[in-house]
Amino acid sequence: MPIIAAQGLTMRFPGVTALDDLTVAVEPGVTGLVGANGAGKSTLIKILLGLLPPTSGAAQVLGLDIARDGARIRERVGFMPEYEALPPDVSATEFVVHMARMSGLPPTAARERAADTLRHVGLYEERYRPIGGYSTGMRQRVKLAQALVHDPQLVFLDEPTNGLDPAGRDDMLGLIRRIGAEFGISVLVTSHLLGELERVCDHVVIIDGGRLLRSQAVEAYTAASGSLVVEVEEGRDRLGQRLHDQGVAVRPEGRLLVVDIADEETYDRIRDGVADLGLRLVRLEQRRHHIEEVFAVGSEQPHPVPQGAPR
Numbered sequence: 001m002p003i004i005a006a007q008g009l010t011m012r013f014p015g016v017t018a019l020d021d022l023t024v025a026v027e028p029g030v031t032g033l034v035g036a037n038g039a040g041k042s043t044l045i046k047i048l049l050g051l052l053p054p055t056s057g058a059a060q061v062l063g064l065d066i067a068r069d070g071a072r073i074r075e076r077v078g079f080m081p082e083y084e085a086l087p088p089d090v091s092a093t094e095f096v097v098h099m100a101r102m103s104g105l106p107p108t109a110a111r112e113r114a115a116d117t118l119r120h121v122g123l124y125e126e127r128y129r130p131i132g133g134y135s136t137g138m139r140q141r142v143k144l145a146q147a148l149v150h151d152p153q154l155v156f157l158d159e160p161t162n163g164l165d166p167a168g169r170d171d172m173l174g175l176i177r178r179i180g181a182e183f184g185i186s187v188l189v190t191s192h193l194l195g196e197l198e199r200v201c202d203h204v205v206i207i208d209g210g211r212l213l214r215s216q217a218v219e220a221y222t223a224a225s226g227s228l229v230v231e232v233e234e235g236r237d238r239l240g241q242r243l244h245d246q247g248v249a250v251r252p253e254g255r256l257l258v259v260d261i262a263d264e265e266t267y268d269r270i271r272d273g274v275a276d277l278g279l280r281l282v283r284l285e286q287r288r289h290h291i292e293e294v295f296a297v298g299s300e301q302p303h304p305v306p307q308g309a310p311r
């Protein structure tokens with residue numbers, strides 16, 4: 001059964017249609033909701049939380065109706081908002097305990113759950129320092145912790161990698177993967193960066209101008225390509241030259257060789273080359289497409305959200 005289902009959701013604000021007849025179903029797991037700035041992602045989340053009544057259409061979250069059961073949805077769904085309104089003068093512990101109490105946990109359980117959750121998001125050491133002195137990455141973790149503290153079945157994470165540097169982004173994506181894989185909590189995570197979602201999501205839903213562009217398993221986007229990636233410890237150029245001399249289409253890429261697969265013999269030629277030259281093979285695998293390449297070339301749809309698109 002889908003954890004989220006929407007039928008013909010439309011949201012009109014004066015002068016702008018934020019959602020336009022959106023029908024989509026999301027299964028359990030980690031799902032990316034991708035769309036450029038203004039595509040309607042945050043509006044959809046607010047509607048699904050029962051905080052904003054849509055102009056028309058219907059939706060159910062965990063089988064609960066958004067029009068009738070908003071409070072029950074919010075009991076069972078965690079929410080990490082895009083913008084922050086964290087109090088600077090209190091510590092992460094105080095804030096997350098407070099949020100746990102607001103969700104109805106008794107005092108002792110709230111303290112225990114807050115400590116556990118802060119440890120899971122990697123904020124344990126700094127948990128007694130005032131939030132005002134935290135970095136952007138630490139503040140994002142506080143927002144994530146408060147979304148998880150009441151042990152929800154599902155969390156909505158609105159642009160959780162916003163404002164993070166590449167290392168902070170990697171850490172946050174790793175955390176999101178763990179929320180799904182280790183804690184069994186389903187995740188709906190929004191991003192305007194299509195590329196980062198293929199690393200953590202099972203499924204992506206792409207919206208543009210409030211309309212559904214695609215809803216598809218990530219695996220379907222990242223199907224195997226016709227190239228092999230070869231990594232050897234040393235002797236990359238000698239192997240490349242040998243393959244080239246044998247008529248194999250090969251090109252260097254960083255420490256790797258990328259070899260076009262002509263037929264089954266391509267594998268044999270690589271294996272023989274590595275053996276004859278006495279090289280150590282580190283990796284030989286079929287290259288997978290990246291979601292972004294699929295959208296940039298050979299797709300019936302235009303590339304909806306370029307990596308690093310200005311916000």
Ligand SMILES: Nc1ncnc2c1ncn2[C@@H]1O[C@H](COP(=O)(O)OP(=O)(O)OP(=O)(O)O)[C@@H](O)[C@H]1O
Nearest residue numbers: 013014016018035036037038039040041042043044
């Ligand atoms: N309360 C509101 N009143 C008027 N217009 C709104 C309101 N909320 C959202 N909009 C408009 O609806 C459209 C969709 O906004 P939304 O915030 O859902 O987009 P988004 O995909 O989440 O983008 P972002 O990542 O910038 O938040 C935008 O044109 C926005 O300006």
